[in-house]
Amino acid sequence: MMAGVSRILIRRLSSSQSLPPSVRCCSRNFHFNINGKRDDAKVSNDISQYPVVDHHFDAVVVGAGGAGLRAAFGLSEAGFNTACVTKLFPTRSHTVAAQGGINAALGNMEADDWRWHFYDTVKGSDWLGDQDAIHYMTEQAPASVVELENFGMPFSRTEDGKIYQRAFGGQSLKFGKGGQAHRCCCVADRTGHSLLHTLYGRSLRFDTSYFVEYFALDLLMEDGECKGVIAFCMEDGSIHRFRSKNTVIATGGYGRTYFSCTSAHTSTGDGNAMVTRAGLPCQDLEFVQFHPTGIYGAGCLITEGCRGEGGILINSEGERFMERYAPNAKDLASRDVVSRSMTIEIREGRGCGPEKDHVYLQLHHLPPQQLAVRLPGISETAMIFAGVEVTKEPIPVLPTVHYNMGGVPTNYKGQVITHVGGEDKVVPGLYACGEAACASVHGANRLGANSLLDLVVFGRACALTIAETGTPGEKLSPLKPNAGEESVANLDKIRFAEGTIRTSEIRLNMQKTMQNHAAVFRTGDLLKEGCDKMDAIYQSMEDIKTFDRGIVWNTDLVESLELQNLMLNAVQTIHSAEARKESRGAHAREDYQDRMDELDYAKPLAGQEKKSFDQHWRKHTLSTVDIKTGKVTLGYRPVIDRSLDQEECSAIPPAIRSY
Amino acid sequence: MLGVLVKRVVNRVYQVVLRPTLACPVSTRGYKGEASDDSRGDLIEIPLPPWTEKDGETMDMKRRRLLFQSRKRGMLENCILLSLFAKKYLNTMSETQLRQYDRLINEPSNDWDIYYWATEAQPVPNVYAGEIMDLLKEFTKNKDQEQRLDAPNLEYLDKGSQ
Numbered sequence: 001m002m003a004g005v006s007r008i009l010i011r012r013l014s015s016s017q018s019l020p021p022s023v024r025c026c027s028r029n030f031h032f033n034i035n036g037k038r039d040d041a042k043v044s045n046d047i048s049q050y051p052v053v054d055h056h057f058d059a060v061v062v063g064a065g066g067a068g069l070r071a072a073f074g075l076s077e078a079g080f081n082t083a084c085v086t087k088l089f090p091t092r093s094h095t096v097a098a099q100g101g102i103n104a105a106l107g108n109m110e111a112d113d114w115r116w117h118f119y120d121t122v123k124g125s126d127w128l129g130d131q132d133a134i135h136y137m138t139e140q141a142p143a144s145v146v147e148l149e150n151f152g153m154p155f156s157r158t159e160d161g162k163i164y165q166r167a168f169g170g171q172s173l174k175f176g177k178g179g180q181a182h183r184c185c186c187v188a189d190r191t192g193h194s195l196l197h198t199l200y201g202r203s204l205r206f207d208t209s210y211f212v213e214y215f216a217l218d219l220l221m222e223d224g225e226c227k228g229v230i231a232f233c234m235e236d237g238s239i240h241r242f243r244s245k246n247t248v249i250a251t252g253g254y255g256r257t258y259f260s261c262t263s264a265h266t267s268t269g270d271g272n273a274m275v276t277r278a279g280l281p282c283q284d285l286e287f288v289q290f291h292p293t294g295i296y297g298a299g300c301l302i303t304e305g306c307r308g309e310g311g312i313l314i315n316s317e318g319e320r321f322m323e324r325y326a327p328n329a330k331d332l333a334s335r336d337v338v339s340r341s342m343t344i345e346i347r348e349g350r351g352c353g354p355e356k357d358h359v360y361l362q363l364h365h366l367p368p369q370q371l372a373v374r375l376p377g378i379s380e381t382a383m384i385f386a387g388v389e390v391t392k393e394p395i396p397v398l399p400t401v402h403y404n405m406g407g408v409p410t411n412y413k414g415q416v417i418t419h420v421g422g423e424d425k426v427v428p429g430l431y432a433c434g435e436a437a438c439a440s441v442h443g444a445n446r447l448g449a450n451s452l453l454d455l456v457v458f459g460r461a462c463a464l465t466i467a468e469t470g471t472p473g474e475k476l477s478p479l480k481p482n483a484g485e486e487s488v489a490n491l492d493k494i495r496f497a498e499g500t501i502r503t504s505e506i507r508l509n510m511q512k513t514m515q516n517h518a519a520v521f522r523t524g525d526l527l528k529e530g531c532d533k534m535d536a537i538y539q540s541m542e543d544i545k546t547f548d549r550g551i552v553w554n555t556d557l558v559e560s561l562e563l564q565n566l567m568l569n570a571v572q573t574i575h576s577a578e579a580r581k582e583s584r585g586a587h588a589r590e591d592y593q594d595r596m597d598e599l600d601y602a603k604p605l606a607g608q609e610k611k612s613f614d615q616h617w618r619k620h621t622l623s624t625v626d627i628k629t630g631k632v633t634l635g636y637r638p639v640i641d642r643s644l645d646q647e648e649c650s651a652i653p654p655a656i657r658s659y
Numbered sequence: 660m661l662g663v664l665v666k667r668v669v670n671r672v673y674q675v676v677l678r679p680t681l682a683c684p685v686s687t688r689g690y691k692g693e694a695s696d697d698s699r700g701d702l703i704e705i706p707l708p709p710w711t712e713k714d715g716e717t718m719d720m721k722r723r724r725l726l727f728q729s730r731k732r733g734m735l736e737n738c739i740l741l742s743l744f745a746k747k748y749l750n751t752m753s754e755t756q757l758r759q760y761d762r763l764i765n766e767p768s769n770d771w772d773i774y775y776w777a778t779e780a781q782p783v784p785n786v787y788a789g790e791i792m793d794l795l796k797e798f799t800k801n802k803d804q805e806q807r808l809d810a811p812n813l814e815y816l817d818k819g820s821q
């Protein structure tokens with residue numbers, strides 16, 4: 001019955017080719033009209049029997065989360081005819097989950113300096129972050145927050161009317177010597193939502209065209225240049241090619257490669273996969289952040305803000321164990337330090353619960369009023385998913401996959417780069433920002449509340465760079481008439497797949513393998529075994545079985561395409577992790593417990609000989625995949641150790657990282 | 660000019676009305692109310708285009724669309740809650756119920772609001788009150804103590820041949 005309906009729909013679409021565009025568009029009015037613009041889209045029949053609509057824009061942004069919206073808004077404001085292609089309604093992007101806040105050295109709670117924030121971020125990244133990008137981000141932070149406020153974001157205020165700033169993990173004063181810094185600005189508990197609402201609302205006034213519930217399939221690449229994106233409309237199954245000189249990838253992370261993660265089911269690494277299929281490298285995918293406090297079981301996040309407001313972690317003996325692992329920062333040490341400490345406590349037998357496989361987050365010593373006002377959502381989440389009353393009992397928590405530091409490699413301007421002949425080379429026409437990108441500001445580990453900052457600073461950077469290097473209304477270079485054919489062929493193949501293994505089964509195999517073999521603590525044998533298993537699971541995609549043959553609102557199809565994307569992220573993650581023989585930031589190995597830098601920074605540097613590039617690990621991993629065989633190839637590129645201006649802000653030389 | 664004045668007055672009234680009185684006792688479920696430091700200025704000053712019902716959709720198409728929109732939400736809590744809810748109720752909803760559900764999951768701009776209403780941490784606005792909201796609230800209570808570790812796989816929809 002469903003197939004019959006969809007057959008009729010397709011027939012209607014293809015037979016409407018003889019009608020003028022204005023009439024044809026009427027059946028899809030809501031996409032082309034509701035948000036203001038009607039472009040003169042043309043229908044062709046170049047690719048198989050799927051009707052294809054071609055659009056021309058000055059810029060296309062894929063993803064409508066914080067980064068995508070900031071980029072789309074900036075571009076529209078600069079006069080560029082911009083399209084934003086998103087599989088979700090903008091205010092439903094995963095950014096809405098962000099309850100923590102944005103870091104900026106405004107100095108409202110105590111004297112502050114962005115160079116201290118710079119230091120904290122470089123140290124937090126375990127010296128894998130590119131210091132020019134970090135300089136850019138931390139210096140722009142105060143101006144970015146003020147700009148957001150001017151756009152209309154109602155930041156929480158202190159009694160004297162200044163923006164309220166709270167403590168967050170890893171933030172210090174005076175280059176780590178002045179105690180805890182209070183830098184995190186928030187809009188009550190809905191910073192993420194406010195950001196999305198404000199940017200989406202403002203961008204509409206500048207006539208941004210939104211293509212909502214369109215699933216982006218692939219980049220349109222020609223001669224190493226990105227000429228746009230091909231996507232399919234879930235509402236009517238039509239294929240759309242968005243041709244543009246400037247494409248921005250802002251598709252978020254890929255937490256769903258793991259069995260337990262705090263991410264929504266939309267975090268499927270679509271952008272990373274599109275870049276991989278285009279033959280370009282992804283960077284540092286082995287660095288997966290485990291948030292210390294995900295609810296045991298469901299994985300729902302308990303924000304770090306809890307610890308910022310005074311919550312503490314305790315083991316089965318009721319001890320505040322973080323005092324041992326991080327005497328200064330204690331529970332507000334960097335996330336990787338806290339996750340590792342929790343895992344050690346569990347492995348040494350001081351875990352809580354009947355299986356002794358988690359620890360407790362205690363909040364009931366805080367005044368109930370403070371909990372209700374500053375951290376309201378916690379009570380519901382704890383009750384529904386853990387059956388716990390936070391004003392009376394502690395919450396069972398476990399380190400849970402939360403963020404991907406790695407992604408599409410870019411320079412500090414947001415341009416996507418490859419590494420050829422020992423030099424960074426810009427990929428023309430392609431940009432990336434947000435969690436999908438790797439600028440790299442977070443390096444081996446991200447500090448809390450730096451992600452929302454990352455979104456706005458680099459979303460804006462992409463818009464600025466595009467405005468600098470191009471003009472609105474520029475003529476587009478020609479594109480092969482059958483561009484995007486393989487993507488449609490793949491879509492068709494998955495839609496009619498008649499193998500023997502269901503999508504959900506393959507997905508579960510992948511998630512369990514990643515969870516067991518590439519989690520908080522990693523070791524050589526376990527990783528090697530995981531690599532072999534993942535390679536086999538990749539091959540099993542050939543035998544995938546889908547059940548919904550329709551073309552309209554086919555969730556089975558979308559989830560299977562997402563699985564393809566997840567698979568590419570997973571194999572690169574585990575192979576990169578297996579190859580990296582050191583511990584750095586979020587990548588912790590039991591068999592290689594120390595950082596392997598070019599010099600041993602634990603000892604005096606005088607008289608030491610610098611190790612050569614292939615003998616140390618303070619470098620970025622670049623991974624590519626042969627799509628047909630699933631073989632992962634790894635390469636490396638150096639970390640950028642200079643800031644943008646040595647006079648303004650001296651780069652921080654590597655040191656041993658302790659809190 | 661008058662418009663600006665009116666807006667300012669409305670804002671002020673809005674803020675005063677919604678500021679919680681601190682004398683209010685905090686319930687054991689941690690009633691959220693309106694956080695005193697959330698002026699909601701962005702929601703007031705930057706209204707988004709109003710949500711409208713889709714025309715010309717068959718009930719089957721509505722169900723298919725609502726399935727996708729139940730499973731793909733802004734945060735994990737809603738992904739789990741709504742996809743389990745959809746698994747239980749979506750295929751047997753009447754037309755009126757489908758339209759109520761459509762409005763509930765598509766009109767609110769903050770996914771967290773839907774979660775707070777379902778968990779009764781916040782009162783449900785009148786426009787969303789009704790059969791479906793009651794079903795959702797009841798479902799969320801989880802009286803049968805089901806394990807709710809993740810969203811269900813889609814295969815419950817595979818009836819063999821389509």
